[in-house]
Amino acid sequence: MSVKIKYYGVRGSLPVSGADYSMFGGNTTCCYLEAGDTRIVVDAGTGIRILGLDLMKSDLPKTGGRMHMLFTHSHWDHIQGFPFFIPAFLPNVELQVYGETKKVPGLDGNDETWDIERILKMQQHFIYFPVGTKYMSSNKTYHDITPESRFDLGGVHVSCCALHHPNSTLAFRFDCDGKSFVFSTDVEHNDDMIERLAKFAAGADVLAYDCQYTTAEYTAGKIGWGHSTYESGIQICKKGAVKNLHMIHHDPLHHDKTLLQIENDAQKLFATAKMIPEGFEFSL
Numbered sequence: 001m002s003v004k005i006k007y008y009g010v011r012g013s014l015p016v017s018g019a020d021y022s023m024f025g026g027n028t029t030c031c032y033l034e035a036g037d038t039r040i041v042v043d044a045g046t047g048i049r050i051l052g053l054d055l056m057k058s059d060l061p062k063t064g065g066r067m068h069m070l071f072t073h074s075h076w077d078h079i080q081g082f083p084f085f086i087p088a089f090l091p092n093v094e095l096q097v098y099g100e101t102k103k104v105p106g107l108d109g110n111d112e113t114w115d116i117e118r119i120l121k122m123q124q125h126f127i128y129f130p131v132g133t134k135y136m137s138s139n140k141t142y143h144d145i146t147p148e149s150r151f152d153l154g155g156v157h158v159s160c161c162a163l164h165h166p167n168s169t170l171a172f173r174f175d176c177d178g179k180s181f182v183f184s185t186d187v188e189h190n191d192d193m194i195e196r197l198a199k200f201a202a203g204a205d206v207l208a209y210d211c212q213y214t215t216a217e218y219t220a221g222k223i224g225w226g227h228s229t230y231e232s233g234i235q236i237c238k239k240g241a242v243k244n245l246h247m248i249h250h251d252p253l254h255h256d257k258t259l260l261q262i263e264n265d266a267q268k269l270f271a272t273a274k275m276i277p278e279g280f281e282f283s284l
Contacts, residue, residue, distance in 0.1 A: 001155055003035045003176050005206075006281035009047020012186075012212050012227065012249035013077055023256040025278025028077040029185055029249065031208070035176050038154030041069045042172060042183055047278065048081035055087050064092025068153050070145075071099035072185055073169035074119045083124055083131060093138040098145045102167060117142040145170070161200040163187040165226040173200060179284035180204035182242070185249050188225070189232035198239035205284050207240075208276070209233035211247035214262060230262060234270040245273040 009015075009027035016026040028045030041048065067087065072078060087093050099116025106112040114122075117140075121133045133140075145151075147162035147170060159173040164187055171184035182201040187193060187210050201207045212227035230247055237245045247266065250259060263275035 001036050001177050003033055003156065003174065003179060003181065003284045004281065005034075005181060005284065006032045006051075007047075007208075007246075007248070007276050007278060008032055008051045009043075009045040009081070010248045010250055010276050010278050010280075011045075011077075011252060012210070013252050015046045015077075016252045020255040020257075023277060024250060024259050024275065026252075027278055028080065029072075030081065031183060033156070033174060033181070035156050036154065037065070038156055039065070039067045040153060040156065040174070041067065043072055043078040043185070044069065044082040044085060045077050045079070046081040046084075049084040052084070052086040052088075060087060060093070061090060064090065064094070066094040066096060068096045069098065070158070070172060071097075071116055071170075072163075072172070072183070073165065073167065074099065074102075074114075074116070075167075075186070078186075079120065079123055082120055083129055088136045088138045088140075091137040091139070095138040095140045096143065097140060098143045100146065100168075100170060101144050104167075115142065115144060159200070161196065163197075164190065164193045171197065171200060173204065176284070180206075181284060182207045184208065185210045186226060187228055189228045189235075194232060194235050194239065197236045200240075201236060201242050202240040204240070204242045206244045206246055206282075207233065207237055207242045208246040208248050209236065210249040211262070211266075211275075212249050212251045217251075230266040230273065231269070234266065234273065237270060237273075243272060245270055246276045247273060248276050250275075 009030040027047035029043040030047030031042040033040040101115040149160045157175040161171040163169045174181045211230040266273035
């Protein structure tokens with residue numbers, strides 16, 4: 001069974017628009033996988049709105065069906081498109097939602113427990129947004145996952161891995177019929193992180209990796225911001241014998257010309273490195 005993969009959002013931190021971003025796009029993180037009848041969405045950045053419009057052109061509105069939505073973490077650029085995901089408003093759609101439960105400091109100084117259901121509901125609290133999740137008529141089931149989680153989604157085996165990022169995030173590995181795709185956004189590299197990701201991604205066909213900064217930018221003031229560089233992604237690929245590097249989570253300050261130059265520099269070190277544009281699709 002082949003897996004079709006399409007990037008609907010590849011921008012990091014916040015969406016951007018304009019002529020300088022026309023080649024690589026301005027929507028924030030969203031990736032879609034389809035294997036037979038299995039539909040998997042990774043993150044709900046602003047790119048998920050376009051995914052929803054595409055799905056509305058398919059047989060989904062008539063036939064309905066199950067869809068799995070996995071969240072790497074809940075920072076705004078990874079959840080802000082969820083209220084605009086039209087399939088979530090269809091009563092014949094079954095939406096299985098997966099995310100980590102976090103302990104966060106409350107306003108009174110005491111820790112509060114926020115699971116993915118609460119996170120999405122609070123984003124659409126009336127004080128922030130006029131339409132609450134209760135008006136999204138899909139049949140939603142919420143699942144707590146951890147870095148140790150391993151589970152199967154319709155023939156696709158999913159593994160999780162903890163990443164170094166403020167309040168932590170998850171990488172996902174998708175294995176299906178001998179093919180592997182690893183999605184690792186929002187991660188800050190260090191020696192331990194590079195070793196662990198090389199092991200997690202070992203032998204994968206593709207690693208999609210947070211390449212938000214150049215090394216010069218990173219060392220000039222971005223250390224501790226939770227993001228990485230293409231050089232670190234290349235290290236992981238070489239250590240883990242990963243075939244292809246997909247560079248994602250583009251800095252909102254990086255115009256098309258900048259990203260093309262970074263791609264050129266990366267390919268001198270790793271020939272199969274590719275700067276991913278919004279809308280890029282491929283199959284495994």
